[in-house]
Amino acid sequence: MTEIPASHLPLLEQPNIGHLATLRPDGVIQLNDMWFLYDGENIRFTHTNARVKFRNLQLNPAMTLSVTDRDDDYRYLELRGRLIETIDDPTGAFYQELDRRYGAESPPPPKDAAHRVILVMGIDSVNAH
């Protein structure tokens, strides 16, 4: 388990938008803005199994996430790791949990719930400043 510096834990605890990098088969790096949850050990994302990023990760599990503090541009956290688990979320419950974390009061389940999955990213290294 890779430790997050206590100074930078708030960046993961606050509902900041994450920038998630994955690698396409053609070698182009894909970046997406993502909701995320830090569970104390890993990073969890809601996703579907019908999108490009999901296919990228089946071929190459490398994931790197960066987060900027919305109140201080110069506080930054970079987590490098890889996909360690994919968990089905067929009711979209985890999607709703993230939607609430990012400010929705009573979010409905997503329309694509049947395809929803939780991507679990293990953290191999941390850079913070």
Added chain:
Amino acid sequence: MTEIPASHLPLLEQPNIGHLATLRPDGVIQLNDMWFLYDGENIRFTHTNARVKFRNLQLNPAMTLSVTDRDDDYRYLELRGRLIETIDDPTGAFYQELDRRYGAESPPPPKDAAHRVILVMGIDSVNAH
């Protein structure tokens, strides 16, 4: 020349922090928070020729940049491209220009001016939402 949608030009014009992805030789994606300038055609970064990211780009010129609107989390721009030119900046003048763009009033030259370069990223494709 790849056009930026007019709706998303403000994300490049405002002094938002960019998230720049490059690829290390070991296949791990590196993300860095970066000042940038959009010159109407390419993206320009200040950098030094003595850092890991510079070496990454000599081996693999792939660069992907993402920008989130600081006032609206759900406005997002992703630019995929590659390093097309490296320009020496031995007085650090471009560093100072970016420092002013990001809020400094009378920035001094950087201490590492002798190693400063301008990385010019050509844009191959754009995703915006």
